[in-house]
Amino acid sequence: MSEPLVLGIETSCDETGIGIVRGHTLLADTVASSVDLHARFGGVVPEVASRAHLEAMTPTIERALKTAGVSLDDLDAIAVTAGPGLAGTLMVGVAAAKAYALALGKPLYGVNHLAAHVAVDQLEHGPLPKPCVSLLVSGGHSSLLLVPDVATDVRSLGSTVDDAAGEAFDKVARMLDLGFPGGPIIDRTARAGDPAAITFPRGKLDDGTYDFSFSGLKSAVARWVEAKERAGEPVPIADVAASFQEAVVDVLTRKAVAVCKAHDVDHLQIGGGVAANSRLREMAKQRCDKAGIRLRVPRPGLCTDNGAMVAALGAELVSSGVADSRLDLPADSSLPVTTVRV
Numbered sequence: 624m625s626e627p628l629v630l631g632i633e634t635s636c637d638e639t640g641i642g643i644v645r646g647h648t649l650l651a652d653t654v655a656s657s658v659d660l661h662a663r664f665g666g667v668v669p670e671v672a673s674r675a676h677l678e679a680m681t682p683t684i685e686r687a688l689k690t691a692g693v694s695l696d697d698l699d700a701i702a703v704t705a706g707p708g709l710a711g712t713l714m715v716g717v718a719a720a721k722a723y724a725l726a727l728g729k730p731l732y733g734v735n736h737l738a739a740h741v742a743v744d745q746l747e748h749g750p751l752p753k754p755c756v757s758l759l760v761s762g763g764h765s766s767l768l769l770v771p772d773v774a775t776d777v778r779s780l781g782s783t784v785d786d787a788a789g790e791a792f793d794k795v796a797r798m799l800d801l802g803f804p805g806g807p808i809i810d811r812t813a814r815a816g817d818p819a820a821i822t823f824p825r826g827k828l829d830d831g832t833y834d835f836s837f838s839g840l841k842s843a844v845a846r847w848v849e850a851k852e853r854a855g856e857p858v859p860i861a862d863v864a865a866s867f868q869e870a871v872v873d874v875l876t877r878k879a880v881a882v883c884k885a886h887d888v889d890h891l892q893i894g895g896g897v898a899a900n901s902r903l904r905e906m907a908k909q910r911c912d913k914a915g916i917r918l919r920v921p922r923p924g925l926c927t928d929n930g931a932m933v934a935a936l937g938a939e940l941v942s943s944g945v946a947d948s949r950l951d952l953p954a955d956s957s958l959p960v961t962t963v964r965v
């Protein structure tokens with residue numbers, strides 16, 4: 624089967640994402656987000672998100688099928704995020720996927736959310752070079768991966784030792800009373816600020832590892848803002864946002880380029896919600912151009928959580944001849960990045 628038609632279900636956090644792909648071609652990408660329900664809590668409330676997934680599942684699947692112009696019977700496989708993510712929300716997606724697979728007699732693929740963030744790039748830029756390096760930056764993860772083959776071989780070279788990059792954006796936005804989720808708001812706010820206004824620390828920059836640390840940076844921002852407030856001076860929000868963002872992006876791009884050089888890989892792929900960040904995209908392009916590395920970043924809508932990424936990885940697994948999952952596959956909230964298919 625060269626161009627499998629696959630439906631993907633994503634429920635690892637607060638987005639009910641349904642995607643339909645044929646091979647590397649995107650046919651439908653429908654997302655129902657419960658983010659508005661969580662905004663007043665300043666973070667995702669798992670039980671609220673699970674309930675929202677349950678309500679959104681069937682209508683979102685129907686919408687995706689209509690957009691793609693296909694029926695459930697046409698599908699070659701169902702793919703679903705089996706982890707990592709919130710245990711309760713994952714379970715809603717996995718249960719739905721099992722029900723569809725069993726009722727339709729279609730193969731089921733439980734897939735890794737992080738590998739799906741890498742695989743989605745194929746919908747926009749065609750087959751991933753083998754190998755490529757992937758910088759995966761989301762609300763829950765910040766990792767540098769060596770990806771010889773996204774369907775079968777994903778290796779972790781480094782990851783965050785504390786906060787994820789997106790988590791740092793969200794926490795700093797909360798500190799500055801900017802709202803939730805913080806990433807897109809900081810991105811916008813930073814455009815009016817000076818990234819060189821304040822020199823915030825770059826954690827683990829030259830420590831010889833490919834790990835990240837953002838909690839020291841977060842504390843440094845908090846201390847800087849508190850000192851201003853104590854002195855009765857206005858806090859230059861845009862400058863703080865821009866300087867904080869610069870510190871995050873500087874470390875991410877420097878380490879990503881260093882990994883490519885060390886492993887002699889000339890393609891860098893960036894995925895996950897933080898890959899939507901305009902400054903990250905800009906600095907990555909500059910540094911990759913300088914180092915002779917080809918950069919691949921999907922459009923922002925495919926960087927944040929969606930079902931197309933799950934369908935894309937599912938299609939890759941089918942095309943690569945990887946066996947389907949068992950119908951009793953578990954949802955695993957801490958699924959390691961190296962397990963592509965459960």
Ligand code: KG4
Pocket residue numbers: 636760761762763764788789790792793804805806807810895896897898899900901926927928
């Ligand atoms: O991949 P994703 O949608 O969900 C997870 O798997 O975590 O990533 C969500 C994270 C949030 O922390 C959000 O603030 C961040 O991605 N994010 C951004 C931007 N858009 C989303 N961070 C920085 N700049 C953005 N433009």
Ligand code: ZN
Pocket residue numbers: 736740761762895896927928
């Ligand atoms: Zn994600």
